[in-house]
Amino acid sequence: MPQNGIHAIVGVATRSWMPKKEWLLLGLVLGNMFPDLDNIAVAVATLTKADTHGLHRTFTHSIFTIAVMVILFYAVGAVTRNQKWNNFGMGFGVGILMHILVDLVAWFNGVELLWPIRYELNFWSWFTVPDWLQVFLNTGEFLMFGFYFVLLGSLARKTSTDSGRLSGLRTWSYVEFVLFAVFTLLFFFASTIPLLNTIFGLLYLVSLIVAIVITIQMRQTVETV
Numbered sequence: 001m002p003q004n005g006i007h008a009i010v011g012v013a014t015r016s017w018m019p020k021k022e023w024l025l026l027g028l029v030l031g032n033m034f035p036d037l038d039n040i041a042v043a044v045a046t047l048t049k050a051d052t053h054g055l056h057r058t059f060t061h062s063i064f065t066i067a068v069m070v071i072l073f074y075a076v077g078a079v080t081r082n083q084k085w086n087n088f089g090m091g092f093g094v095g096i097l098m099h100i101l102v103d104l105v106a107w108f109n110g111v112e113l114l115w116p117i118r119y120e121l122n123f124w125s126w127f128t129v130p131d132w133l134q135v136f137l138n139t140g141e142f143l144m145f146g147f148y149f150v151l152l153g154s155l156a157r158k159t160s161t162d163s164g165r166l167s168g169l170r171t172w173s174y175v176e177f178v179l180f181a182v183f184t185l186l187f188f189f190a191s192t193i194p195l196l197n198t199i200f201g202l203l204y205l206v207s208l209i210v211a212i213v214i215t216i217q218m219r220q221t222v223e224t225v
Contacts, residue, residue, distance in 0.1 A: 002102045003137075004208055005144025007032040008215065009151055010102060011095055012222065018091075025223045027073075027088035029215055031095020035060040035103075036208060043201055061100050062115035066093045108137075132188075138200070139184045145207045146176030152218055159224040165217060172210060179203060 002010075011032035015025055038060040044050075059065060073089025076082075103111050108129050110122030129137070153169050156162045183200055186193060215222060 002099075002106050003141045003144040004033055004036045004211065005141065005146070005148040007036070007099050007102060008148045008211060009144070010098060012148075012151060012155070014098075015222070021087040022223070023084040023088040023219075024091040026216070026219045027091025027093075028095040028098075029091075029222055030212065031069075031092035031097075032099050033095075033208070033212055033215070034092070035096055035099045039201070039205060039208070043205060046198075046201070057103065057109060058112040058115045060096075061103065061111045061113065063097075063100075063113060064115065066096050069093055069096065135184060135187045139180050139187065141204050142176045142180035142183065142207060145211055146173045146180065148211060149173035149176065149214070152214065152221060155224075156218065156221045159221060161221040161224050162218045165214075169214065169218075172214065176207060179207070 008029055011029035014028065018025055018028060035057075038056050038058065042056050070089045070093040073085050073092060077085035077089065100111055100113065103109075104113075104121060104123055108124045108127055110120035110125065112119065113121050149169050150173050153166055153173070156166055156169075183203075186196060187200075190196070
Protein backbone atom coordinates (compact mmCIF):
# COMPACT_ATOMS: atom_id res chain seq x y z
CA MET A 1 0.00 0.00 0.00
CA PRO A 2 2.63 2.58 -0.98
CA GLN A 3 0.86 5.85 -0.35
CA ASN A 4 3.14 8.83 -0.97
CA GLY A 5 3.87 9.15 2.73
CA ILE A 6 5.20 5.59 2.68
CA HIS A 7 7.46 6.45 -0.25
CA ALA A 8 8.80 9.41 1.72
CA ILE A 9 9.36 7.22 4.79
CA VAL A 10 11.18 4.65 2.67
CA GLY A 11 13.44 7.41 1.36
CA VAL A 12 14.24 8.65 4.86
CA ALA A 13 14.81 5.09 6.08
CA THR A 14 17.73 4.65 3.64
CA ARG A 15 19.66 7.60 5.11
CA SER A 16 22.20 5.47 6.94
CA TRP A 17 23.02 3.45 3.81
CA MET A 18 23.71 6.35 1.48
CA PRO A 19 27.03 8.15 0.86
CA LYS A 20 27.41 11.33 2.89
CA LYS A 21 27.16 13.83 0.05
CA GLU A 22 25.41 17.17 0.43
CA TRP A 23 21.91 17.27 -1.13
CA LEU A 24 22.09 13.56 -2.05
CA LEU A 25 19.65 12.46 0.66
CA LEU A 26 17.38 15.43 0.00
CA GLY A 27 17.21 14.38 -3.65
CA LEU A 28 16.58 10.78 -2.62
CA VAL A 29 13.56 11.61 -0.47
CA LEU A 30 12.12 14.08 -2.97
CA GLY A 31 12.69 11.57 -5.77
CA ASN A 32 10.65 9.05 -3.81
CA MET A 33 7.80 11.57 -3.62
CA PHE A 34 8.07 13.09 -7.11
CA PRO A 35 6.34 10.43 -9.28
CA ASP A 36 2.94 10.93 -7.65
CA LEU A 37 2.89 14.54 -8.80
CA ASP A 38 1.40 13.07 -11.96
CA ASN A 39 -1.87 13.30 -10.00
CA ILE A 40 -1.84 17.01 -10.84
CA ALA A 41 -2.22 16.08 -14.51
CA VAL A 42 -4.99 13.64 -13.55
CA ALA A 43 -6.79 16.38 -11.58
CA VAL A 44 -6.58 18.87 -14.45
CA ALA A 45 -7.86 16.27 -16.92
CA THR A 46 -10.70 15.36 -14.57
CA LEU A 47 -11.78 18.97 -14.06
CA THR A 48 -11.66 19.68 -17.79
CA LYS A 49 -13.46 16.40 -18.53
CA ALA A 50 -10.51 15.20 -20.61
CA ASP A 51 -9.32 11.62 -20.84
CA THR A 52 -7.31 10.67 -17.76
CA HIS A 53 -6.08 7.40 -19.26
CA GLY A 54 -2.32 7.18 -19.45
CA LEU A 55 -1.64 9.94 -16.93
CA HIS A 56 -1.06 8.10 -13.65
CA ARG A 57 1.92 5.78 -13.14
CA THR A 58 3.17 6.50 -16.64
CA PHE A 59 5.41 9.43 -17.56
CA THR A 60 6.67 10.09 -14.02
CA HIS A 61 7.20 6.37 -13.35
CA SER A 62 9.43 5.64 -16.33
CA ILE A 63 13.10 4.68 -16.36
CA PHE A 64 13.50 7.19 -19.18
CA THR A 65 12.30 9.93 -16.83
CA ILE A 66 14.98 8.86 -14.38
CA ALA A 67 17.63 9.33 -17.08
CA VAL A 68 16.23 12.73 -18.07
CA MET A 69 16.21 13.97 -14.46
CA VAL A 70 19.76 12.80 -13.74
CA ILE A 71 21.03 14.46 -16.95
CA LEU A 72 19.05 17.64 -16.21
CA PHE A 73 20.50 18.12 -12.75
CA TYR A 74 23.97 17.17 -13.98
CA ALA A 75 23.64 19.97 -16.54
CA VAL A 76 22.50 22.39 -13.84
CA GLY A 77 25.52 21.38 -11.75
CA ALA A 78 27.83 21.93 -14.71
CA VAL A 79 26.38 25.36 -15.53
CA THR A 80 26.40 26.53 -11.91
CA ARG A 81 29.65 24.71 -11.10
CA ASN A 82 27.95 23.39 -8.01
CA GLN A 83 28.57 19.72 -7.22
CA LYS A 84 25.56 19.67 -4.91
CA TRP A 85 23.22 19.69 -7.92
CA ASN A 86 24.97 16.59 -9.28
CA ASN A 87 24.50 14.91 -5.91
CA PHE A 88 20.85 15.98 -5.83
CA GLY A 89 20.23 14.63 -9.33
CA MET A 90 21.76 11.27 -8.52
CA GLY A 91 19.70 11.01 -5.34
CA PHE A 92 16.58 12.14 -7.21
CA GLY A 93 17.03 9.45 -9.84
CA VAL A 94 17.60 6.73 -7.26
CA GLY A 95 14.55 7.97 -5.37
CA ILE A 96 12.31 7.69 -8.45
CA LEU A 97 13.62 4.17 -9.05
CA MET A 98 12.85 3.23 -5.44
CA HIS A 99 9.32 4.63 -5.84
CA ILE A 100 8.76 2.53 -8.96
CA LEU A 101 10.03 -0.67 -7.32
CA VAL A 102 7.85 -0.18 -4.25
CA ASP A 103 4.82 0.50 -6.47
CA LEU A 104 5.44 -2.71 -8.40
CA VAL A 105 5.81 -4.87 -5.31
CA ALA A 106 3.28 -3.35 -2.93
CA TRP A 107 0.52 -1.77 -5.01
CA PHE A 108 -2.38 -3.25 -6.96
CA ASN A 109 -2.07 -1.26 -10.19
CA GLY A 110 0.49 -1.54 -12.93
CA VAL A 111 3.34 0.78 -13.84
CA GLU A 112 4.32 1.81 -17.38
CA LEU A 113 7.99 1.32 -16.63
CA LEU A 114 9.13 2.00 -20.20
CA TRP A 115 6.86 4.96 -21.02
CA PRO A 116 6.48 6.33 -23.72
CA ILE A 117 6.58 2.70 -24.84
CA ARG A 118 3.10 1.59 -23.84
CA TYR A 119 3.70 -1.51 -21.73
CA GLU A 120 2.23 -1.91 -18.25
CA LEU A 121 3.96 -4.17 -15.74
CA ASN A 122 1.58 -5.38 -13.03
CA PHE A 123 2.46 -8.12 -10.55
CA TRP A 124 -1.06 -7.90 -9.08
CA SER A 125 -3.17 -8.20 -12.22
CA TRP A 126 -4.81 -11.32 -10.78
CA PHE A 127 -6.09 -9.47 -7.69
CA THR A 128 -9.33 -7.50 -7.48
CA VAL A 129 -9.30 -4.85 -4.75
CA PRO A 130 -12.47 -5.00 -2.58
CA ASP A 131 -14.37 -1.73 -2.27
CA TRP A 132 -13.78 -1.50 1.48
CA LEU A 133 -10.03 -1.94 1.02
CA GLN A 134 -9.96 0.68 -1.75
CA VAL A 135 -11.41 3.21 0.70
CA PHE A 136 -8.56 2.60 3.17
CA LEU A 137 -5.97 2.65 0.39
CA ASN A 138 -7.24 6.06 -0.70
CA THR A 139 -7.76 7.72 2.69
CA GLY A 140 -4.56 6.10 3.92
CA GLU A 141 -2.75 8.77 1.91
CA PHE A 142 -3.54 11.23 4.70
CA LEU A 143 -2.62 8.73 7.41
CA MET A 144 0.81 8.09 5.91
CA PHE A 145 1.52 11.78 5.41
CA GLY A 146 0.78 12.16 9.12
CA PHE A 147 3.21 9.37 10.01
CA TYR A 148 5.85 10.92 7.74
CA PHE A 149 5.52 14.24 9.57
CA VAL A 150 5.77 12.42 12.91
CA LEU A 151 8.96 10.71 11.67
CA LEU A 152 10.48 14.04 10.60
CA GLY A 153 9.66 15.51 14.00
CA SER A 154 11.25 12.57 15.78
CA LEU A 155 14.40 12.84 13.68
CA ALA A 156 14.57 16.61 14.21
CA ARG A 157 14.46 16.16 17.98
CA LYS A 158 16.99 13.32 17.86
CA THR A 159 19.48 15.28 15.74
CA SER A 160 18.70 18.72 17.26
CA THR A 161 17.90 20.17 13.85
CA ASP A 162 15.08 22.38 12.53
CA SER A 163 13.67 22.87 16.03
CA GLY A 164 11.84 26.00 14.93
CA ARG A 165 9.67 23.96 12.58
CA LEU A 166 8.48 21.35 15.08
CA SER A 167 5.33 23.18 16.13
CA GLY A 168 4.09 23.63 12.57
CA LEU A 169 5.07 20.06 11.72
CA ARG A 170 3.03 18.77 14.67
CA THR A 171 0.02 20.77 13.48
CA TRP A 172 0.25 19.31 9.99
CA SER A 173 0.47 15.78 11.37
CA TYR A 174 -2.75 16.37 13.33
CA VAL A 175 -4.41 17.78 10.21
CA GLU A 176 -3.49 14.66 8.23
CA PHE A 177 -4.80 12.29 10.92
CA VAL A 178 -8.08 14.22 11.09
CA LEU A 179 -8.44 14.14 7.30
CA PHE A 180 -7.87 10.39 7.34
CA ALA A 181 -10.61 9.84 9.94
CA VAL A 182 -13.09 12.24 8.34
CA PHE A 183 -12.77 10.96 4.78
CA THR A 184 -12.81 7.31 5.85
CA LEU A 185 -16.14 7.89 7.56
CA LEU A 186 -17.48 9.91 4.62
CA PHE A 187 -16.55 7.31 2.02
CA PHE A 188 -18.15 4.52 4.05
CA PHE A 189 -21.29 6.30 5.22
CA ALA A 190 -21.85 9.35 3.01
CA SER A 191 -20.27 8.52 -0.32
CA THR A 192 -23.09 10.21 -2.26
CA ILE A 193 -22.09 13.68 -1.09
CA PRO A 194 -21.65 15.84 -4.22
CA LEU A 195 -18.02 16.52 -5.18
CA LEU A 196 -16.71 14.28 -2.37
CA ASN A 197 -14.07 12.71 -4.63
CA THR A 198 -13.10 16.10 -6.02
CA ILE A 199 -12.61 17.56 -2.53
CA PHE A 200 -10.66 14.49 -1.49
CA GLY A 201 -8.40 14.76 -4.53
CA LEU A 202 -7.79 18.46 -3.97
CA LEU A 203 -6.83 17.95 -0.32
CA TYR A 204 -4.58 15.05 -1.30
CA LEU A 205 -2.68 17.27 -3.73
CA VAL A 206 -2.42 20.00 -1.09
CA SER A 207 -1.03 17.43 1.36
CA LEU A 208 1.48 16.15 -1.20
CA ILE A 209 2.74 19.64 -2.03
CA VAL A 210 2.93 20.54 1.67
CA ALA A 211 4.94 17.36 2.32
CA ILE A 212 7.40 18.27 -0.45
CA VAL A 213 7.76 21.85 0.83
CA ILE A 214 8.29 20.65 4.42
CA THR A 215 10.90 18.15 3.23
CA ILE A 216 12.84 20.94 1.51
CA GLN A 217 12.49 23.21 4.55
CA MET A 218 13.75 20.43 6.82
CA ARG A 219 16.59 19.30 4.56
CA GLN A 220 19.04 19.61 7.46
CA THR A 221 17.04 17.02 9.37
CA VAL A 222 16.72 14.79 6.31
CA GLU A 223 20.46 14.87 5.66
CA THR A 224 21.73 14.56 9.23
CA VAL A 225 22.54 10.96 10.08
